[in-house]
Amino acid sequence: MVLSMTGFGRAEGMYQGRKISVELKSLNSKTLDLNMKVASRYREKEFELRKLLQERAVRGKLDCYINVEATEDVQEVKINQPLVKAYMQELKSLASDGPMFEYLKMAVRMPEVLSSKGQDLEAEEWNVLQQLAGEALQRLEDFRREEGSNLSKEIALNIEHIAQSLSKVDPYESQRIEMMKEKYQATLQEFENVDQTRFYQELAYYTEKLDISEEKVRLSQHLKYYLEVMQLEEHSGKKLGFIAQEIGREINTLGSKANHSEIQKLVVEMKDELEKIKEQTLNIL
Numbered sequence: 001m002v003l004s005m006t007g008f009g010r011a012e013g014m015y016q017g018r019k020i021s022v023e024l025k026s027l028n029s030k031t032l033d034l035n036m037k038v039a040s041r042y043r044e045k046e047f048e049l050r051k052l053l054q055e056r057a058v059r060g061k062l063d064c065y066i067n068v069e070a071t072e073d074v075q076e077v078k079i080n081q082p083l084v085k086a087y088m089q090e091l092k093s094l095a096s097d098g099p100m101f102e103y104l105k106m107a108v109r110m111p112e113v114l115s116s117k118g119q120d121l122e123a124e125e126w127n128v129l130q131q132l133a134g135e136a137l138q139r140l141e142d143f144r145r146e147e148g149s150n151l152s153k154e155i156a157l158n159i160e161h162i163a164q165s166l167s168k169v170d171p172y173e174s175q176r177i178e179m180m181k182e183k184y185q186a187t188l189q190e191f192e193n194v195d196q197t198r199f200y201q202e203l204a205y206y207t208e209k210l211d212i213s214e215e216k217v218r219l220s221q222h223l224k225y226y227l228e229v230m231q232l233e234e235h236s237g238k239k240l241g242f243i244a245q246e247i248g249r250e251i252n253t254l255g256s257k258a259n260h261s262e263i264q265k266l267v268v269e270m271k272d273e274l275e276k277i278k279e280q281t282l283n284i285l
Contacts, residue, residue, distance in 0.1 A: 002155075002230055003285040004147030005029065005060035005237070009140030011132040014071070015125050021067045022129070022136040024053075026144070028283045029061040036064045041121065042129060049133060056137050058235055059285055066129070080113050087113070144285060152230055155280050158273045159223050162247070165266045165273075166219060169254075173212070176260040180210070212257050219250035226277075230284075237284035244278050 005028040012021045034053060038046050053064060087107035088100065107113065226243045229236050251274060255267035 001234055002148035002152040003144045004151055005283050005285050006147055007140040007143040009136040011135035013128055013132050015128045017071055019069050019071050020132055022132045023065040024136050024140045026060040026062045032057060032059050033061040038066045039068045041068050042066055052133055084113055151280055155277055158277045159227055161273045162270045163223055165270045168266055169263055172260050172262050210257050210259055212254055215250050215254045222247045235285050240281045240284055244281050248274055
């Protein structure tokens, strides 16, 4: 079953007046390239979130955005009054001629004077965030599965087109041998005392050298193997890429041995379909 590396998944939820959102976007990449932008409130959990994404995303350029916004007043600000007074006394001792209001303005900017309720991440809120991350991942996987289904249909059609072009080679095979034989005979007529035995030995040698039956068999096998892997194996993108390379080698060899204009045209058509397959294979997980 084919899964695409391209995908999108988003999940949102509420927790005590906060709106939490997790958004995932993925594109193709040779390895897993994970980029995370996490709200400062959840920064301490970034490592655990990263591990969760790595286990399920497998491969691709994955961008993860985790945001939180307050939909109501969830912050209860507290002022550490004893600390403020202590700061003011120290400031006054340094500059006794200043007004108390100026000391107050400076004191409230000092460390640990202001605090807000709800800054610490509670276990229940962390559970909500994990659940939302799981939902976003599931939607990303569903998207990848749907895109993969479309990819497999397109590639199967390209494979079929290559197979059809390959089947059209057969009628020209006998023609190319006859054409080569006639060409050599016409050339030899220009010479006297030609050794017929040697002539047929040379003809047999070049006929064997230009034989494409093995390339045709191997190419047909590679096409079938590509379809089998695509339909039966998960996370097969790299393997399919290797098979596509082998298909390309057989098509190139077929073209170099063709020695026939119509076969060359069919080889060009096969190469065109193969380029489409290679491009699509790059997006398979």
